Amino acid sequence: MKLSYNWLKEYIDIRLSPEKLGELLTMAGLCVDSIHKKGNDSVLEIEITSNRPDWLSYIGVAREVGALTGKRLKIPNNVAVSCGSSQSRRGGVNGNSKATIRIEEKKLCPRYTARIIRNVKVGESPKWLKERLEAVGLRSVNNIVDITNFCLFETGEPLHAFDLDKLGGRSIIVRRASKGEKIKTIDGIERILDNDMLVIADDKSPVAVAGVMGGLYTEVSPQTKNILLEAAYFDPISIRRTSRRLALSTDSSYRFERRVDMGNIVRASDRAAQLILELAEGAAGEFIDMGKEEKVLKDIDLRLDRLNKIIGVAVSPSRAKSILTSLGLKVKPLSKNIVRLSPPGFRHDLQNEIDIIEEVARIYGYENIPETIPPVLEPGNRLSPDAVIDKNIRGILVNLGLSEIITYSLLSRKTVELARSSGDNVISIKNPISNEQEVMRPALVAGMLGSIRWNINRRSKDLKLFELGQTYFKEGDNSFIEKKCLAIGVTGQLYDGWIGHPRGVTLFDLKGIIEALFAQMGIKHVSVKEAINPVFSPASCACISVKDDAVGIMGQVDPKILRDFDIKETVYAAQIDCARLMRHISLEKKFRESPKFPSVIRDISIVADKNISNADIVSLIKETAGNILKDAEIVDRYSGGQIPEGKIGLTYRLEYQDPNRTLQDSDVQAIHSRIINALENNLGAKLR
């Protein structure tokens, strides 16, 4: 709300500069966002929390300033407006009046008042009134409308003036709209209503969306002679629903949905009527008041020891009582420790003891509450096992030269389709604000490819990226599943500075990252199997298993998908299911004595058929050698040159070791020969 410093001073003595006032209000919970000079005035932009609708008016803010500074409120004198038929001040339809009021929805409109003022002169507002409205960001319309707006800001009670002669049958009916009923509101827009919405209608059609906006046809115009001034209370939830359904929030609906002070209705109506008589002449007619006064708020008991226990400082009973008195509460001590409090009618937010404690703390000043350190309360682990593992995965991958990315969990349906990730189990968002957030990602590949594209388009082509995040699925309509996954993507060249030659990244660089990660996390018995997956090229796609448990998939991303993502480079990617991986992780490390005796290393170079896999050869070597073989790994793989077509040259490095003695060449020789024989006989390989 825009708060004019000069206007506010009408209601309270202020001896503070606008800046100091701003600070005072901010520290009391009325956050001042900015202060602007405007001529000889300053306008404070204040943010009012939804629990304090009583602050949504100048008198409300002045009341708070009064509580903070000890100054007295100066409420404008409300002369009871002389009514043509003052006997009708309460209750029912006035017999002499042509205007009639009927409330069909007493729940949604427990109180409705209408004041008739005849023979008004609609015209321009005086300068002071225009200035007031300008200060709060409103433009002047005419004196009648301006007065209703002025009173809304002064009192917090929204008012509306109808052109009485345009009300069909001179009647006001507060009812629900019928479905499809239409009204053109004063902003000139035709609104289509439904039967959840409350309207003010005449004997034919709606003349206002109750509490939200008046109708164009019955608005006060230069031709208007007689007016009906509405001041009412509408149900907050109903107004909120209507305002949201129509996507129409007004100064009026904003206040009604936060609850206006029912005890203020008549006073606000009187104030407006008085101003109308002053500025637009006219004669006050009948005042019709339908519905009931609200019941008084309930009393609240405050325990002073509880107050001190919650805020952590001993506020003296007299200080607490004076704070509460300054806020307009009636304070009645019940015992040494307990005081009974009666909140003023405009403080609907005060319902429980804690609300009172907050008020004391607020005015006492948060800055006056000391700082203490809470006791250490968690003796156990500070990180859950999941969090420890996440931290490990991130740390290891970063050490391996990968950079972490975070991509959106919500994607367009099209992106998910392009990434070949769509399916029946994909979760849709019911209320996306753009088609970029239609569905939840069922896999991380789309985000990975999106980030790769973004970088390649900006000439960063050598990328090693990973993302650790949730993927989402549904099972049926009411069961949703989140699965944490790890995605890795690599593309471009690997460099060795100015010493070596750059080379293109391969599937085996990706596989190496995964192997290093797994090894570091104590994951053993890892194997890969050829696999078919729509994301990957069928020629190089593998399922990664740990002890026959499929934990992930990796491969070369299908060129067709890359084309759909506008990526021209080769990309290798993997996705690993972290929940499955969890079962195989063992971060416990145990010391093992290093071997006391040196090992013997021997190489074997063979030529073998191209279709024989490395895994077959290694397992044959291991089987044949038995325990004495510590390790066998491929160290070279080559074709061309002297290698015949369809064959491949392979070199394996074999490490033999005996834990109990130094091996001699002669110890190894027999086994080594046996291995060569096995390779020749079982796999048709030839020694080179």
Place this chain on the structure above:
Amino acid sequence: MRDKIREIEKSAVEEITLAVDADALEKARVKYLGRKGLVTELFKNMSGVSPADRAEIGKLINALKETVSKALDEKTPVLSGGSDSGAQKTDITLPGIIREIGRLHPISKTIEEICGVFISLGFKVVEGPEIENEHYNFEALNIPLEHPSRDAFDTFYLNDKWLLRSHTSPVQARFMETNKPPFAIIIPGKVYRPDATDASHSFMFHQIEGLVVSDNIRFSDLKGALTLFARQMFGENTRMRFRPSFFPFTEPSAEVDISCILCSGDAAQRAPHKCSLCGGKGWIEILGAGMVNPKVFRNVGYNPEKVTGFAFGMGVERIAILKYGITDIRMFFENDIRFLRQF
């Protein structure tokens, strides 16, 4: 013979010490240790020494040779810049071969840092689901249906009941339902709100939530813990301001500001010179906090007469933006490697 040895030693050391270039040094080497050098000559003359003295004289000559060699060795690098003067010189100005180091995403880094501060205060890290239901996201936290307090929590829905959590606070309720006080937990995670994306809004962002519950937790404890946090995060000289605010799940509630990290609040005094970060206010809001509302305790089955607690929540992106001076929230999710490599 002994005198001669002493004489040679003296003159050799002197010549070597005074040598001004590699040439002079080389000459000295030849003069003393060369094939016809003075020390070499001494060895040749050993035959003339009496057998009784031979062992001792031999030792002395050896010692002399050692002394001269050492003196030469020590002087050589000083003059020639290397003992291996014949080898190809290395161009030491060539750059080192750098192994690329990966980076944590600045959001992960910030989360780790924030959690680290609270872990050191005795908090435990807890996580919860991103897909939530109305109950945990709203009702359990005293945010009634169709209430203006929901305005702050625009929410993505999956169906009538299920939604994407619009804050990390639902994990509070979930944790309390299955755990007994005392505890101190910190909850990092993604949250979602249907906001149009621009430089300062994102429909997905990260929050960190803290919750401490025990039999005697006070507002002063909240102030103490958060002040420690802010000083660790933004520097020892950071000033803090707790101002009253409203959140449905805490009461009393506070919004917490730190002194502007750009102008330290000085610009506020020097208006109209306005700071680009705080707009001349001198303060920047970093988090919301408060004492757990007794209604929330009752909703999870705690007795609010027996326990009290505080809770706080902050946006990770906001903290990272302030800490690193990042200008656009979208950068976090573009994953531009030139951006990522800066952290």
